[in-house]
Amino acid sequence: MYWTKEIKAATGRIAPHVRRTPILQAKGFGLSYPVALKLEQMQHTGSFKARGAFNTLLSGPVPKAGLVAASGGNHGAAVAYAAAQLGHPARIYVPEMAGPAKMALIREQGANLIVVKGAYADAAEQAMEWQNATGAMQVHPYDASATVAGQGTCMAEWEDQGLDADTVLIAVGGGGLIAGALAWLDGRRKVVAVEPAKSCALNAALEAGKPVDVEVSGVAANALGARRIGTMCFDLAQTTTLESVLVRDKDITAAQAALWREMRQLVEPAGATALAALMSGAYQPQPDERVAVLVCGGNIAPDPLE
Numbered sequence: 001m002y003w004t005k006e007i008k009a010a011t012g013r014i015a016p017h018v019r020r021t022p023i024l025q026a027k028g029f030g031l032s033y034p035v036a037l038k039l040e041q042m043q044h045t046g047s048f049k050a051r052g053a054f055n056t057l058l059s060g061p062v063p064k065a066g067l068v069a070a071s072g073g074n075h076g077a078a079v080a081y082a083a084a085q086l087g088h089p090a091r092i093y094v095p096e097m098a099g100p101a102k103m104a105l106i107r108e109q110g111a112n113l114i115v116v117k118g119a120y121a122d123a124a125e126q127a128m129e130w131q132n133a134t135g136a137m138q139v140h141p142y143d144a145s146a147t148v149a150g151q152g153t154c155m156a157e158w159e160d161q162g163l164d165a166d167t168v169l170i171a172v173g174g175g176g177l178i179a180g181a182l183a184w185l186d187g188r189r190k191v192v193a194v195e196p197a198k199s200c201a202l203n204a205a206l207e208a209g210k211p212v213d214v215e216v217s218g219v220a221a222n223a224l225g226a227r228r229i230g231t232m233c234f235d236l237a238q239t240t241t242l243e244s245v246l247v248r249d250k251d252i253t254a255a256q257a258a259l260w261r262e263m264r265q266l267v268e269p270a271g272a273t274a275l276a277a278l279m280s281g282a283y284q285p286q287p288d289e290r291v292a293v294l295v296c297g298g299n300i301a302p303d304p305l306e
Helices: 002-014 049-060 076-084 101-106 122-136 145-160 175-183 200-206 233-241 249-263 269-280
Strands: 023-028 037-039 067-070 090-095 110-118 166-173 190-196 242-247 291-295
Touching: 002 101, 002 145, 002 175, 023 249, 037 049, 037 076, 049 076, 049 175, 067 076, 076 101, 076 233, 090 101, 090 122, 090 145, 101 110, 110 122, 122 233, 145 175, 145 200, 145 233, 145 249, 145 291, 166 269, 175 190, 190 200, 190 269, 200 233, 200 242, 242 269
Parallel strands: 037 291, 067 090, 090 110, 166 190, 166 291, 190 242
Antiparallel strands: 023 037
């Protein structure tokens, strides 16, 4: 009940600031059954992250010191965009692996971009230091209630658009998007968590019975590269219907190519990860099972039009 209330409130709060992204019923991808797709890569700054960013900024006062965030790229771009739209300064820390395309996107939004050697965890450490030194508001990419509620608006919106599926496949990094989906659905549909085999914080946590650190690498690491799953995601995964599967890098890039070839949808590797589970057979639906895939990000590196 708590999450339903929070996500409904977030839906109304962010409605003037985010896009209602389209859905498609698709046949192809070498599959014998149709798949429903929600094209969240068409959201502002190219990913679902704008939802959580706007909900966080609109949920309470923002200090004069502004905002600070650590990000693999997509979250930082979303925070920078929301900050610019609402008139707040923002400082974004990203690891080198974020890549030039996502760094450029953050700069385009007017944020102060700080590139950090190492991985996301190193960027997060420096962001925390800046918060402590200045009093800036930290906008967490996945493990905060305002973020989870904001990301939950994506699934609430999809159901409002007439989602007709028994099972929804969602790519997982730190867990904010799938946590929001689990919180909203509350067991009404099956959710499949899809992670790269080289970056699988949720899968490792489910096996260990608690969040644990994992090694992070692979083609989707700059978007799905959390070293440890968020506690909110892990807790929700313990109490709702969830299946966890892993996909190889080659399966991800094959799904990425198929989305362009068959649907003319340009997505980054993270955005194709959930579809990769179906195309590779990592997840095999039952004969009458209706499936849906959340396409979550479109920030390709390098930018194909530059």
